[in-house]
Amino acid sequence: MTKGEVRNMRSDRSWRRGWGLRALVLVVGLLAWFAESVAAERAWDAYRYQGAEHYEGYGPIEEQLEVNNPPVPTPVGRRLLREYIPGVAEEMRKWPAFFRDLSLNLHFRSYYFNRELPFRPPPPSGPDNFNQEAWALGGWVGVQSGWLLDTFRAGAVGYTTQPAYAPADRDGTGLLGPGQTGFAVVGQAYGQLKYQEYALLTGGRYLVNQGFVNPQDNRMIPNTFEGASLSGVFGPVEYYAGYLTAMKTRTADSFANMAAVAGVTTGENRGMAITTLNFDPAAGPAALSTLAGLQIFVGNYFVPDVFNTLYLNPEYRRPLNDDWRIGFGVQFLDQQSVRQQLRGSFSTWHVGARAELGWRGLTFLAMMSVTGPNSGVLAPYGGWVGYISLIETDFNLANEKAWETGFTYDWGGTTFKNFKIPGLWTSILYAEGFDIRAQAQNVPVGKRREADLFTVWRLPQVPGMQFRFLASMIQQEPQTRLFYDFRIILDLEIPLF
Numbered sequence: 001m002t003k004g005e006v007r008n009m010r011s012d013r014s015w016r017r018g019w020g021l022r023a024l025v026l027v028v029g030l031l032a033w034f035a036e037s038v039a040a041e042r043a044w045d046a047y048r049y050q051g052a053e054h055y056e057g058y059g060p061i062e063e064q065l066e067v068n069n070p071p072v073p074t075p076v077g078r079r080l081l082r083e084y085i086p087g088v089a090e091e092m093r094k095w096p097a098f099f100r101d102l103s104l105n106l107h108f109r110s111y112y113f114n115r116e117l118p119f120r121p122p123p124p125s126g127p128d129n130f131n132q133e134a135w136a137l138g139g140w141v142g143v144q145s146g147w148l149l150d151t152f153r154a155g156a157v158g159y160t161t162q163p164a165y166a167p168a169d170r171d172g173t174g175l176l177g178p179g180q181t182g183f184a185v186v187g188q189a190y191g192q193l194k195y196q197e198y199a200l201l202t203g204g205r206y207l208v209n210q211g212f213v214n215p216q217d218n219r220m221i222p223n224t225f226e227g228a229s230l231s232g233v234f235g236p237v238e239y240y241a242g243y244l245t246a247m248k249t250r251t252a253d254s255f256a257n258m259a260a261v262a263g264v265t266t267g268e269n270r271g272m273a274i275t276t277l278n279f280d281p282a283a284g285p286a287a288l289s290t291l292a293g294l295q296i297f298v299g300n301y302f303v304p305d306v307f308n309t310l311y312l313n314p315e316y317r318r319p320l321n322d323d324w325r326i327g328f329g330v331q332f333l334d335q336q337s338v339r340q341q342l343r344g345s346f347s348t349w350h351v352g353a354r355a356e357l358g359w360r361g362l363t364f365l366a367m368m369s370v371t372g373p374n375s376g377v378l379a380p381y382g383g384w385v386g387y388i389s390l391i392e393t394d395f396n397l398a399n400e401k402a403w404e405t406g407f408t409y410d411w412g413g414t415t416f417k418n419f420k421i422p423g424l425w426t427s428i429l430y431a432e433g434f435d436i437r438a439q440a441q442n443v444p445v446g447k448r449r450e451a452d453l454f455t456v457w458r459l460p461q462v463p464g465m466q467f468r469f470l471a472s473m474i475q476q477e478p479q480t481r482l483f484y485d486f487r488i489i490l491d492l493e494i495p496l497f
Contacts, residue, residue: 079103079495098153101146104497108490109139110164111220113173115485117392118476129483135165136175138220140187143497147194154191160184161220174219174251185253187224203228205248205255210240210276211299212311212333214382219250223382226255227271236284237277245271247381259306262380264342272381273302293318305340307378309333311385315354323414325358331369331387335377348372350396352387361413365429366405373399373437388431390450391472392485395433397445404431406452423458446477464493 081104082089092100112135119128144155166180177183190204205226207215215222229242246255259270276299281291296314315329331352337345352369367387371377377384377396384394388404395402406429409415412422429452436445452472459465471486 079497081497096148097146097150098148099146102144102497103495104141104143106141106494106496107139108492108494109137109220110488110490111136111175112165112488113175114487115173115392116483117474117485118479118483128479130172131170132172133165133167133170134163134173134175134180136161136182136220137164138162138182139491140221142188151195152191152193155188156186157188158184158186159221176220177251177253183253185221185248187221187248197233199230199232201228201230202242208242208244208274210274211297211313211385212301212309212379212381213244213272213274214385216250216383218383221250223250224248229274233283236281236288237279239278240274240276242274243271244274258303258381259342262303262306262343262378264306266342268305268342270304270306270342273304275300301381302338305338305342307335307337307343307346309335309378313385323360327354327356327358329354329387331385333377333386335375343378346375346378348375348377348398350377350386354387359415361410361415363408364405365407366403367431368403369395369401371396371398371400376400388433390429390431391452391454391470391487392474393431393433393448393450395431395448397433397436398438400433400436402431402433404429406430421457422460425456427454428452429454448477449475462492464495466491 082092094100114133116129116131119130138159138161140157140159142155142157145153147153160182161176161184162182163176163180166176168180171178171180188204188206190202190206192203193201205224207222208225208229209215213225215224217223224247225244226246226248227242227244229240229244231238231240231242233239244258246257247261248255249261257269258272259268264270276297279294279296281288281294294314294316297312299309299311301309301311310333312332313329315327317325317327319325331350333350335349336347337343349372350369352367354365354367356366357364369386369388376398377386379385379394379396383389384396386394386396388395388402390404395404406427408425408427411424411426412420430450432447432449434447436448437443438445450472452470454471455469457467459467466489468487468489468491470489472484474483474485475481476483
């Protein structure tokens with residue numbers, strides 16, 4: 001080997017070491033930025049892209065269609081800083097997995113929100129409606145390590161929302177802070193330990209997506225939770241058990257204990273014990289193959305001295321042939337105040353049912369529900385998971401009966417072979433609720449009706465982009481006029497590192 005070749009080799013090694021150092025400096029710098037820019041909050045857990053994020057008003061409708069609960073687009077394509085800066089990817093392949101598999105994602109969100117709604121029930125005097133409007137820009141940055149010894153990982157996510165257009169007299173959309181102000185928060189901060197697929201221990205501040213407790217990511221920033229949980233999979237059974245001490249709601253920049261989030265105003269501090277099981281025979285042994293298509297979810301959510309919620313949701317889906325498919329589901333929820341009853345004494349239940357018939361890219365839906373007469377359902381820890389839950393209205397008030405019908409359509413499917421728009425989905429739904437009784441005023445409330453149009457488009461040519469348009473018309477008896485709610489949301493996920 002000549003002296004020149006040796007010199008070039010040393011130079012190449014030095015150059016690679018330099019890039020390794022730069023990568024480490026970048027990671028440390030980002031973590032420091034999170035800590036310094038939002039000193040009031042420290043939190044973490046890279047966003048878990050799951051299908052049941054419960055966008056407002058659309059309950060757990062068939063996830064494989066990804067129509068009514070579209071997940072935030074996962075990072076797609078080459079990671080910009082890693083792949084396009086010469087030598088970085090090559091150098092990182094030599095590092096331990098904890099650093100080699102580090103990811104850094106930037107998520108941009110633009111959200112315009114405008115609605116006019118009636119007061120329910122109408123007041124005896126004064127205005128009977130209110131208006132809310134804002135346009136917010138923001139999103140989040142998330143960094144997550146790889147697995148150390150295939151056992152431990154950690155990371156952080158920082159969120160922000162800032163006003164682009166925010167009339168002072170139309171506050172209340174939930175896109176911004178009080179007074180139409182912007183804010184930033186490190187909403188997640190966690191560490192995880194795992195043992196294969198059987199046990200994953202998570203601690204810190206992170207997202208939870210377990211039925212009654214969920215991110216409700218339908219504003220600028222999702223709900224996040226503080227606590228510890230253990231989850232895993234044993235064949236056809238997926239389990240989750242945890243204790244949550246606090247929650248940061250989707251419209252807040254700080255965490256509050258679970259009792260306070262539920263409406264306890266006397267200062268007591270309580271957490272939540274959460275346990276869920278999901279039974280999916282399709283993931284089990286061959287002996288269970290005859291049950292394929294069945295899923296049973298059961299969860300219990302206990303806040304000491306406040307209330308307990310038991311939730312059961314079995315569903316069954318079956319393809320009849322290449323074109324036709326059917327699906328059925330039922331829901332049962334029982335909710336009771338417990339022990340000291342810090343939020344008052346109450347008891348209620350909710351039953352729902354759903355049927356669907358699918359042909360190629362078209363799915364017809366029909367649903368009904370009934371809520372107990374003594375109280376409406378308390379759902380402070382995420383989006384309402386009931387089948388009948390539209391853009392604006394959750395049909396779960398005291399004594400309320402409701403029905404819903406509609407359809408969803410995949411424009412990129414096989415319905416029409418010569419007319420396709422890949423990545424485009426549309427839903428049209430209509431629901432009515434009746435026999436409602438306002439418990440606080442002890443008066444009956446007239447029928448409420450809502451019709452929704454929901455369109456989501458994921459342009460295949462722009463990986464990670466999602467455009468949503470939501471529009472609804474609402475009518476509340478005895479008023480005869482129609483009220484409105486419409487939203488335009490753009491999401492763009494950029495895999496940086």
